Amino acid sequence: MTQSKTDTALEHIVSLCKRRGFIFPNSQLYGGLQGAYDFGPMGVELKRNLISTWWRDVVYRRTRMFGLDSSILTHQKTLKYSGHAETFCDLMTDCRQCKSRWRVDHLDPDNPRCENCGSDDLTEPKPFNLMFKTNLGAVTSEASSAYLRPETAQGIFTNFKFITDTQPAKLPFGVAQVGKAFRNEITPRHFIFRVREFEQMEIEFFVDPEESDQWHKYWVEERLQWWVAQGLSAENIQCEAQTGDELAHYARATTDILYKFPHGFEELEGIANRTDYDLAVHSKSQDTLSPQSKVSENPDSTTRLAIQHTETKNWQIPFVIEPSAGVERGILALLTEAYHEETLDNGNKRTVLKLAPHLAPIKVAIIPLAKNKPELITLAESIQHELQADIDGPVVIENSGNIGKNYRRHDEVGTPVCITVDFDSLETTTSDANLINTVTLRDRDTLKQARIHKHDLLTYLQQNYFNYRYKPKSFNQ
Ligand code: ATP
Secondary structure: OOOOOOOHHHHHHHHHHHHHHOOEEEEEOOOOOOOOOEEEEHHHHHHHHHHHHHHHHHHHHOEEEEEOOOOHHHHHEHHHHHHHHHOOOOOOEEEOOOOOOEEEEHOOOOOOOOOOOOOOOEEEOOEOOOOOEEEEEOOOOOOHHHEEOOOOHHHHHHHHHHHHHHOOOOOOOOEEEEEEEEOOOOOEOOOOOOOOEEEEEEEEEEEEEHHHHHHHHHHHHHHHHHHHOOOOOHHHEEEEEOOHHHHOOOOOOEEEEEEEEEEEEEEEEEEEEOHHHHOOOOOOOOOOOOOOOOOOOOOOOOOOOEOOOOOOOOOOEEEEEEEEEEEEHHHHHHHHHHEEEEEEOOOEEEEOOOHHHHHHOOEEEEEEEOOHHHHHHHHOOOOOOOOHHHOOOEEEEOOOOOHHHHHHHHHHHHOOOOEEHHHHOOOOOOOOOOHEEEEEEEEEOOEEEEEEEEHHHHHHHHHHOOOOOOOOOOOOO
């Protein structure tokens, strides 16, 4: 078998995603909605697996982590005081020749030209706010306006008091949230890399201001290891510390985890030290600010967002470390890494998605070797019934097309193992006693086949495929 893993072109991934039911362009029958994609039957499984693995590893595998699900509709004052209403902007420019619109920082800084027609006849850059504004209720007015959240983080800050009042929250502790965020990107592009509606997996980890640098380092290392555990190879990942103008005005430090996407190394996740900025701007009382604080009074807030120091009993606003990852970018990175084209020994070609088994949309496919043979289908169903009780994800019966087609389909959706049942698997028909009740397992990556007794199947699969483990570094080390 010849392996081919040169840089994968984006169009191959896009085509596979459409062909096999991972990701569809939204509203294509009306010409498409730019910057919006829908996840099909395979895509939704991959997405749910990524999110639930993140949640398990971030929330359940750690102490002092709490979950939250705050609303997408966001109060205008939340985004006024967070600074988004005024500063959550990108600079845009229009091409006077072909009328296309560009984000200034995406153009060559030394020789800015329209990426569409090549013209340098561009308008003066002007700021464009990325938030989607909407209206609550029947009357449209400034007073009734609200926003679709541009990040999940603000919901964590505005719920800070509810969380600390109701949970055993002592520094350091974290709040995790997964959910939709919306940005009216000037130029959505690179498939699901830059879209207008996407999901974030965010942690706000509250720490003593004195310890914020060490916790920032902790989370950069942890998040890097986690992406490697999901199957991204270390050589395709880089860490980049933001400097100068790149750094948000409230951040003390930000490190981006970059992945080698088909269009180059770009941000997959950002880990920011947001200082006490967010809690301070939403807090009614400013008397608890740390000396580093750069915020002014908030006359609209009714609540003090601070925590009492366990020993001194003084109120303090903690610093916050924010690891913020995009689900869509995570999925694009996983697909890029997993996509392989191979030439088999018989000269045939195959495309295969080498996804980690815990992320694969379908866990096991059971294929009756002969179609329309009731005894084989009954056996396949009994194996499916047994496995499905213990395997976390779909175990399917594939009884359409020929075996080659079935394998091709499951290679392309990343099913880690196929099980074929044949007449030898049936007690009544085989002439070879060793084969009674055995089935054939075909490994997606090596194509090796093994004959296994059906009673040993579950243990074999759990030991060899569904054995994902992630052990985070403890907060106390
Ligand atoms: P970029 O510089 O690429 O626009 P950002 O620095 O503005 O991204 P953050 O505000 O740090 O992004 O958001 C956290 C994460 O959310 C990013 O690392 C990314 O994975 C994801 N994300 C942000 N914007 C988008 C988008 N338009 N489409 C898809 N994912 C996004």
